[in-house]
Amino acid sequence: MPRHRFDHVPGLFFDPQYRTAEQCSHLVRRSLELYDRLESATGGGPLEQAHIPQPAYVRSEKHNLPSEEHFARVALTESNGRGIRCEYFPRYGEDGHALAYFQRNANLPDFAADDLVPGVRELVEREGFAPPDQELTWKLTMNFYKRVGGRIAGFPFHVDIPANGVVTMILNVHREALFQIAKGDVRADIVLPVGALLLLSGESRYEWKHRVLPTDAPAGGSDHAVERVSLVLGFQ
Numbered sequence: 186m187p188r189h190r191f192d193h194v195p196g197l198f199f200d201p202q203y204r205t206a207e208q209c210s211h212l213v214r215r216s217l218e219l220y221d222r223l224e225s226a227t228g229g230g231p232l233e234q235a236h237i238p239q240p241a242y243v244r245s246e247k248h249n250l251p252s253e254e255h256f257a258r259v260a261l262t263e264s265n266g267r268g269i270r271c272e273y274f275p276r277y278g279e280d281g282h283a284l285a286y287f288q289r290n291a292n293l294p295d296f297a298a299d300d301l302v303p304g305v306r307e308l309v310e311r312e313g314f315a316p317p318d319q320e321l322t323w324k325l326t327m328n329f330y331k332r333v334g335g336r337i338a339g340f341p342f343h344v345d346i347p348a349n350g351v352v353t354m355i356l357n358v359h360r361e362a363l364f365q366i367a368k369g370d371v372r373a374d375i376v377l378p379v380g381a382l383l384l385l386s387g388e389s390r391y392e393w394k395h396r397v398l399p400t401d402a403p404a405g406g407s408d409h410a411v412e413r414v415s416l417v418l419g420f421q
């Protein structure tokens with residue numbers, strides 16, 4: 186573990202069964218609760234502008250990820266009255282995609298600190314990405330994808346911002362998705378089942394761009410506006 190390597194994508198690791206369906210539905214429940222709290226905290230109030238750096242080769246191809254995004258600084262209260270802060274982007278890049286960014290350990294939501302980081306920490310140490318006993322500073326990105334015109338939104342081609350650390354880990358907790366990673370004419374398509382962990386390091390993290398494609402929304406209604414959640418961890 187991670188179980189699959191992609192020989193032509195250096196630094197990319199894939200474990201299709203990192204978490205069980207039950208663990209994932211717990212993470213989804215906690216994530217949707219948090220989304221509801223973010224939405225009620227911001228409630229259409231004023232937003233600040235952020236500059237999201239993207240390498241020239243992503244920008245120049247006119248993939249529609251603008252470098253200026255709008256966010257609100259949100260303070261939330263977790264259990265035992267612990268205050269945390271994040272940057273919340275109600276619309277990130279495309280309609281139907283909201284993103285919350287939690288920086289530093291003191292700002293991690295309870296569910297991430299309790300149920301996510303300990304296992305991932307063990308994994309990065311075991312795989313040699315972090316030395317034993319070194320304290321790591323974690324960043325958590327929560328992606329919330331909604332229904333837009335009968336499709337569930339995706340995330341257009343991008344490279345994760347440098348501040349997210351040398352390794353990016355995507356945990357796919359809610360719904361199967363098609364992930365693509367590309368460099369020049371070379372592209373790999375990876376179906377992410379629920380419970381999958383994808384780890385991008387080295388070349389795959391810095392020199393390849395990646396995206397998640399929109400998918401068909403299920404027929405009928407849903408319990409929640411958010412149809413897909415992904416949890417992305419990085420550390421420094």
Ligand SMILES: O=C(O)CCC(=O)C(=O)O
Binds near residue numbers: 357362396414417
């Ligand atoms: O939603 C996903 O699976 C990918 C998210 C992603 O690429 C990111 O947060 O940088």
Ligand SMILES: [Fe+2]
Binds near residue numbers: 343345395
């Ligand atoms: Fe990404």
